[in-house]
Amino acid sequence: MILELANRSSNGDLYIYLAKQCLENHQWGGMAVQHLKRVISKGYNGAPEEISSLCKDIFQRLDMALHVQESELKCLGDYTSSVDLD
Numbered sequence: 001m002i003l004e005l006a007n008r009s010s011n012g013d014l015y016i017y018l019a020k021q022c023l024e025n026h027q028w029g030g031m032a033v034q035h036l037k038r039v040i041s042k043g044y045n046g047a048p049e050e051i052s053s054l055c056k057d058i059f060q061r062l063d064m065a066l067h068v069q070e071s072e073l074k075c076l077g078d079y080t081s082s083v084d085l086d
Contacts, residue, residue: 006018012039013044015038015042016035016051018031019036023057036055
């Protein structure tokens with residue numbers, strides 16, 4: 001239901017909620033990242049730091065902090081520029 005509303009929404013705000021739900025449900029792989037990509041493509045009315053924080057959290061949980069390729073981060077746009085992955 002929420003996914004359908006997020007798909008129909010003019011912005012990506014509901015996708016933030018969905019990404020957080022994925023993290024809470026230990027689904028931090030593909031779905032959480034996909035929701036963040038949709039946030040960025042649709043736009044987000046909240047603080048960019050929230051997206052950066054979610055990105056960092058996902059990458060740490062995936063133990064990808066040192067293994068993430070630049071091309072993977074590039075797809076998430078400028079929101080990751082302030083994320084320290086160390």
